[in-house]
Every structure is written in structure tokens, then in C-alpha cells.
Amino acid sequence: xxxxxxxxxxxxxxxxxxxxxxxxxxxxxxxxxxxxxxxxxxxxxxxxxxxxxxxxxxxxxxxxxxxxxxxxxxxxxxxxxxxxxxxxxxxxxxxxxxxxxxxxxxxxxxxxxxxxxxxxxxxxxxxxxxxxxxxxxxxxxxxxxxxxxxxxxxxxxxxxxxxxxxxxxxxxxxxxxxxxxxxxxxxxxxxxxxxxxxxxxxxxxxxxxxxxxxxxxxxxxxxxxxxxxxxxxxxxxxxxxxxxxxxxxxxxxxxxxxxxxxxxxxxxxxxxxxxxxxxxxxxxxxxxxxxxxxxxxxxxxxxxxxxxxxxxxxxxxxxxxxxxxxxxxxxxxxxxxxxxxxxxxxxxxxxxxxxxxxxxxxxxxxxxxxxxxxxxxxxxxxxxxxxxxxxxxxxxxxxxxxxxxxxxxxxxxxxxxxxxxxxxxxxxxxxxxxxxxxxxxxxxxxxxxxxx
Amino acid sequence: xxxxxxxxxxxxxxxxxxxxxxxxxxxxxxxxxxxxxxxxxxxxxxxxxxxxxxxxxxxxxxxxxxxxxxxxxxxxxxxxxxxxxxxxxxxxxxxxxxxxxxxxxxxxxxxxxxxxxxxxxxxxxxxxxxxxxxxxxxxxxxxxxxxxxxxxxxxxxxxxxxxxxxxxxxxxxxxxxxxxxxxxxx
Numbered sequence: 266x267x268x269x270x271x272x273x274x275x276x277x278x279x280x281x282x283x284x285x286x287x288x289x290x291x292x293x294x295x296x297x298x299x300x301x302x303x304x305x306x307x308x309x310x311x312x313x314x315x316x317x318x319x320x321x322x323x324x325x326x327x328x329x330x331x332x333x334x335x336x337x338x339x340x341x342x343x344x345x346x347x348x349x350x351x352x353x354x355x356x357x358x359x360x361x362x363x364x365x366x367x368x369x370x371x372x373x374x375x376x377x378x379x380x381x382x383x384x385x386x387x388x389x390x391x392x393x394x395x396x397x398x399x400x401x402x403x404x405x406x407x408x409x410x411x412x413x414x415x416x417x418x419x420x421x422x423x424x425x426x427x428x429x430x431x432x433x434x435x436x437x438x439x440x441x442x443x444x445x446x447x448x449x450x451x452x453x454x455x456x457x458x459x460x461x462x463x464x465x466x467x468x469x470x471x472x473x474x475x476x477x478x479x480x481x482x483x484x485x486x487x488x489x490x491x492x493x494x495x496x497x498x499x500x501x502x503x504x505x506x507x508x509x510x511x512x513x514x515x516x517x518x519x520x521x522x523x524x525x526x527x528x529x530x531x532x533x534x535x536x537x538x539x540x541x542x543x544x545x546x547x548x549x550x551x552x553x554x555x556x557x558x559x560x561x562x563x564x565x566x567x568x569x570x571x572x573x574x575x576x577x578x579x580x581x582x583x584x585x586x587x588x589x590x591x592x593x594x595x596x597x598x599x600x601x602x603x604x605x606x607x608x609x610x611x612x613x614x615x616x617x618x619x620x621x622x623x624x625x626x627x628x629x630x631x632x633x634x635x636x637x638x639x640x641x642x643x644x645x646x647x648x649x650x651x652x653x654x655x656x657x658x659x660x661x662x663x664x665x666x667x668x669x670x671x672x673x674x675x676x677x678x679x680x681x682x683x684x685x686x687x688x689x690x691x692x693x694x695x696x697x698x699x700x701x702x703x704x705x706x707x708x709x710x711x712x713x714x715x716x717x
Numbered sequence: 718x719x720x721x722x723x724x725x726x727x728x729x730x731x732x733x734x735x736x737x738x739x740x741x742x743x744x745x746x747x748x749x750x751x752x753x754x755x756x757x758x759x760x761x762x763x764x765x766x767x768x769x770x771x772x773x774x775x776x777x778x779x780x781x782x783x784x785x786x787x788x789x790x791x792x793x794x795x796x797x798x799x800x801x802x803x804x805x806x807x808x809x810x811x812x813x814x815x816x817x818x819x820x821x822x823x824x825x826x827x828x829x830x831x832x833x834x835x836x837x838x839x840x841x842x843x844x845x846x847x848x849x850x851x852x853x854x855x856x857x858x859x860x861x862x863x864x865x866x867x868x869x870x871x872x873x874x875x876x877x878x879x880x881x882x883x884x885x886x887x888x889x890x891x892x893x894x895x896x897x898x899x900x901x902x903x
Contacts, residue, residue: 326888329759331752332870335892398762398802 283439287432294428298421305420309348309389309409316343317393317405324354324363325395328402337363343407350388350410354395356403373406499542506535555596555691559715562625562647563587565600573608573623580618581611589625593645593712595692603688606681607649607708613672614653614706624648628711639695643714650707656700664698750788752869753862754795757848760860761801761822763889767882770821770844771804778804781820783811783836784828787853792824814839822846826853833858844882859883863894870894 320339327335336354340363343352351373353364359377366372389409395402510532517524566573566587574583604623611621625647632641656664656671663669665686670679689696693713700706758780771778778801786792796806801821811818814825814836823845827833833856837847847858859881861872873893878885890896 322888323891326763326886326892329762330756330892332868332892 283435283442287435287439290431290435291428294424294431298424301420301424306389310391313348313389313391313407313409314393316346316349317391317407320352320354320407321393321395321405324405325397325402328354328356328395329397333362339363340365340405348409350408352405352407354403354405357401359404362403367410370408370410373408377404377406496542500539503535503539503542507532507539510535555599555688557594557596557692559592559717560595560597560600561592562589562600562645562712565597566604566623566625566647569601569604572605573621576605576608577612577621581615582618582620584620584622586622586624589627589645591627591643591645592715594715595694595712596688599688603685603710604647604649606685610681611649611651611653611706614651614655619652619705622648622650624650627714630711639711644694644711645714647710647712648707650705652705655702655704655706656698657702661698661700665696747789747791749864749869750791751795753850754788754791756862756869756871757792757822757824758796758799758801758806760846760848760889763886764846764878765884765886766821766844774803776804777807778822779807779809779820781809781811781814781818781823782826783814783823783831784826786810787824787826787850816840816843820845822848823858824848824850825856825858826850827856832856840881841877842880842882846881846883847877859885865894873897875899 320343323339324336327333327339340352340354343349344365344367349365349367350370351364351366353361353373355377356362361373361375364373388411391407391409393405393407395405510528514525514528514532517528566585570585577583608621615621625645627643628646629643630639630641660671665682667680667683669683686696689710689712695711697709698706699709758778761778761780780792780796782792793808796808799806809820811820811823812828813831814820814823816839818840820840821844823836823840825833825836825847826849827836831839833849833854837849837856837858840847846860848860848862849856849858850862851857851864852862857872857874859874859878861874863870863872871893872895873885873890874897875885875890876897876899879899
């Protein structure tokens with residue numbers, strides 16, 4: 266973790282770096298100023314030395330010939346230069362013989378012996394010997410005026426300003442860097458929190474998935490229970506019928522063939538229904554082998570026309586719009602069952618009569634088509650639309666569940682739609698229910714086209 | 718060095734004392750004469766003679782007095798033991814100035830045998846520093862002693878100096894009471 270933290274930290278200035286840089290800059294500025302000051306002093310010293318040399322040359326003859334007035338004149342002439350605070354000429358014995366002192370300036374010593382020249386004096390002091398013919402006649406001493414504070418400041422102002430600006434800039438950079446690091450640190454902690462939350466979410470999702478699995482399992486168990494209950498109930502009824510008929514058969518006169526026939530037929534019908542029930546169960550559990558073959562749905566529906574009309578009864582008008590031109594691939598018998606089941610459901614939904622419309626058509630599902638679990642491609646559609654009572658959303662959702670029925674007890678097994686749904690899915694098709702209470706129901710079946 | 722310093726100190730002290738006041742017409746003019754005598758050889762250190770004027774670096778500097786010594790023997794006292802650069806000073810007494818007399822400097826006082834003007838004329842064009850004294854006459858050589866404000870001073874004729882192939886230091890020119898140059902008098 267610490268490695269990651271290290272990695273996300275941006276390389277660059279830290280406040281300590283910035284401070285160091287600022288200090289270095291300040292020191293550099295001071296050193297530069299000092300160097301400049303030294304240069305300036307050296308230049309001033311040179312200038313004064315040159316002036317001293319000029320005076321020394323000029324007073325040489327005056328000293329030789331003892332013309333003190335001329336010496337004084339030359340020394341006084343130095344007063345023209347405002348940089349000169351005081352100047353004096355000393356004889357070879359070190360006695361001051363001529364001097365100039367600017368107003369308010371400290372005069373030079375009366376004798377060089379009393380005050381030996383201090384080279385390291387803070388104020389600039391130059392001394393130039395007066396020599397003539399390799400003989401030292403005396404000394405010219407010049408002291409510079411102290412530089413006014415304003416001039417000193419002006420000289421160093423630029424450097425100081427630069428140094429201060431640099432220091433400020435560094436400080437600002439350091440501060441912004443610090444802010445950035447702080448922001449980075451916060452972001453990092455947020456990322457960590459987010460990661461933790463994500464982990465938590467993941468765990469919850471896993472737990473939910475497990476719970477869902479458990480629920481699904483329990484639902485399956487419930488369905489199995491219902492299935493078992495339904496089968497037991499239906500079988501019990503059928504067995505009762507068969508037993509009843511057999512019982513009666515055993516008690517009647519054996520010479521009444523008509524009555525015997527009646528009881529046998531009753532038992533036979535019940536056994537037949539039991540067989541049908543088993544077949545449906547098998548179909549539902551996909552145990553019954555399907556025998557898909559090319560089927561012309563128009564032909565199939567036409568063949569069942571009378572059966573359908575008869576099944577739905579007089580109150581329901583049946584209309585056929587068979588426009589499909591392509592054949593499909595499915596088990597014919599099962600398909601017949603599906604159509605018949607749906608027709609009977611439609612009839613049950615229209616107790617006071619109505620219209621059942623059966624359509625067939627060729628449809629294609631494009632790549633961009635959504636809302637269906639089918640693969641894009643060409644299909645044949647069978648649509649059965651009634652004008653019945655319709656279903657609410659809850660019923661619609663559970664309509665294909667096995668043993669779910671809205672029919673009165675004993676009238677429906679709750680297996681019709683679920684069987685049809687299972688068969689259609691098995692045939693690589695889809696069955697969708699569109700219904701609203703009072704608006705009728707439309708069941709659309711899509712089956713893949715058969716390509717010869 | 719110590720000797721030189723001491724000498725210089727003594728000289729400076731004397732000069733200081735002399736320069737305080739020089740009574741021009743006092744009964745005792747010995748101080749004035751002493752100053753003028755000292756000046757005589759001191760001028761030499763501010764003058765350049767043409768090459769070949771001296772036989773060697775240590776050849777004597779010939780200081781000649783043409784005519785009578787006007788300073789009453791002070792010159793001899795003043796130059797005793799003195800040198801011009803490395804040249805020892807040789808004091809010579811001449812009755813007449815002549816071009817071949819070999820004098821580097823010449824104090825011309827003028828006499829009945831040869832007037833100052835004649836003497837100047839005799840050495841004109843030769844590398845000779847001629848010195849005259851306003852006290853002795855108005856005829857001026859290259860250097861002419863004058864008394865200004867009771868002090869011994871001198872005029873310089875730089876034109877005459879050039880004619881005699883001498884170069885006078887600007888330091889000396891600066892100290893002169895007046896200087897005559899090719900452009901005019903200062």
C-alpha cells in the first residue's frame with residue numbers, strides 16, 4: 266500500500282525544497298551584492314588613488330620648493346569631487362602640512378605617527394606617497410565619503426528585489442505543492458474508502474447471489490411440490506373414475522353388454538385422460554422426444570380450422586389471416602396441441618363471446634432489435650389475439666409457470682401454457698404474452714424459418 | 718634610507734621655516750639667498766637634458782656661476798653633498814659664459830666683462846639651463862627669480878628652454894609664478 270502511495274505522489278518541489286531554494290537564492294543575492302559592493306569599493310579606491318596620484322604629482326614641485334600655498338591649493342581642489350570627505354598632504358616626517366575637510370566630516374589626523382593608517386578601515390582611505398627622484402617627500406591621504414544610504418539601497422535594490430521575488434515565488438510554489446500533496450492525500454484516502462466500499466458491495470452481491478440461488482432452489486422445490494400435488498389430484502380423480510367404473514362393472518349383470526360397454530368406455534376415457542396427463546408431463550419435463558419437421562403453419566391451422574371453431578363454441582367468432590409464406594421447423598403434434606390449448610384459453614377468457622384472430626406472417630429480427638431473447642434472423646410468426654378479459658401484470662408474469670391457473674378448480678391443470686412455452690423454447694422459438702385487463706390478450710409465437 | 722629621510726626632513730623643516738616669510742629688503746637677506754641657492758640645484762631635478770649631455774649616470778652635474786656669486790657663498794653651502802639624480806653637483810665659477818664651457822645649469826648675474834644678455838646669447842642653443850635673478854637685472858634667462866608677496870618665486874621661459882633643447886617638467890611649470898610659452902605668457 267505504501268508503495269502505491271509512493272507511486273501516486275508527484276515528483277517535484279516539496280516545501281523543504283522550496284525553502285532551501287529560496288534560502289540559496291537569498292544567499293546568492295547577498296553574495297552577489299557583496300561582490301558588487303567589493304567591486305564598487307575597489308573601483309572607488311582606484312579612482313581615489315588616481316586622484317591621489319594626480320595630487321601627489323602636482324604637489325611634488327611645491328613640496329620640493331616649499332610652496333605650502335600651492336600644496337594647499339592642490340589639496341583643496343580635491344573638494345570638487347563629492348566622493349572625497351577629507352584629504353591631506355603629509356611631509357616626509359608624517360606631519361600634516363595641508364588638508365581639506367568637507368563640512369561635517371571628520372578631519373584626517375594631524376600626524377601619521379599618532380594614527381597609523383588602518384588598512385581595514387570601514388571607510389575608504391587611500392594613501393599615495395609623493396616621490397621625487399626616488400625620494401619620498403611625503404604622503405597624500407584621501408578619505409572617501411561614506412556612501413549615502415539611499416545610494417547604497419539603490420545599488421542593491423535590484424538584487425534585493427530579485428531575491429525577494431524569487432523567495433516569494435519559491436514560497437508560493439512550495440505552498441501550492443503542499444496543497445497539491447494534501448489534495449492528493451485526500452484523493453488517495455477516498456480511493457481507499459471507495460475500494461473498501463467496492464469490496465463490501467462485492468461481498469453483498471455474492472451473498473445476494475447465494476440467497477437467490479437458495480430462493481430459486483426453494484421455488485423449484487415448491488414447483489415440484491405443486492406438480493406432485495397436481496398430478497396426485499388429477500390422477501386420483503382419474504383413478505376414482507376408473508375404480509368407480511370397474512366397481513360398477515363388477516356389480517352389474519354380466520349379460521347386459523350395453524351397460525358393460527358404458528362402464529368400460531368411462532374407464533377407458535379416464536385412462537385416456539391419464540395417459541394424456543402423463544404425456545403432457547413428459548413434454549413439460551422434456552422427456553418426450555420431439556420430432557421436428559418442416560411445417561407449413563398455414564396448412565396446419567387450416568387443418569385444425571373445424572376443431573378450433575368447434576372448441577371455442579358459438580359465441581366466439583374466429584378469424585384467420587394466414588399470410589406466412591415460409592415454413593418452419595417443429596414437432597407437428599405438439600404444435601397442434603399448442604394451438605388448441607391457446608384456442609381453449611382464449612375461449613375461457615371470453616365467457617360472453619368475442620373474436621379470436623389467428624395470424625401467421627413472415628418476420629425478421631434485426632441486429633438492433635432489442636427486447637427479445639431471440640437471435641437476429643428470419644422467423645415465422647403465429648399470433649392468437651382474443652378480445653377477452655385480459656390479464657393483470659402479476660398474472661401475466663406467472664402465466665407460463667407450471668400449474669399456475671386462473672381457472673376454477675378442476676377445470677385447468679395449469680400446464681397448458683407452461684407446456685406450450687417449454688415446447689416453443691425447445692424449438693428455438695419464443696412465446697410472448699401481451700395483455701391488459703379488459704383489453705384482451707395477444708400471444709405471439711415466433712419459430713425459426715425452415716431453409717431447405 | 719634613514720639618511721635620506723633625515724635629510725629630507727631637515728630640508729623640509731628648513732623650507733617650512735623659510736617659506737613662512739622672506740623679507741625682501743631686510744638688512745639680513747641671508748635667508749633669501751639660502752632659498753635661492755637651494756632652488757638652484759633643485760630646479761635640475763625637474764629638467765630633462767638631451768641625451769648625451771652627461772658622459773655617464775654618475776658624471777658630475779656642472780652648476781656654473783658666471784660672474785660674482787650674488788648669494789655670498791650660500792650656493793656652495795647649499796649644494797655641498799647634494800646630487801641631481803645620481804650626478805654629484807660640481808660648482809664652478811666662470812668669468813664668462815661660453816658655449817663649450819660644459820655647464821648644465823648656469824646662474825648668470827652679469828658683469829662688466831659680459832652682460833647677462835651677452836652671457837645668455839653665448840649659450841643660446843646649447844643644453845644649458847640659464848638662471849637669472851630679477852634682483853640683479855631685468856634680463857631673464859630660462860628661469861628668472863622673482864619675489865612675489867615676500868616669497869621667492871620664479872618665472873619660466875619655456876620657449877628659451879626649448880631653444881636650449883631642455884624639457885621642463887610640468888610640475889615645475891605649475892609652480893612657476895608665470896610661464897612664457899610658444900602660445901604666450903601664462
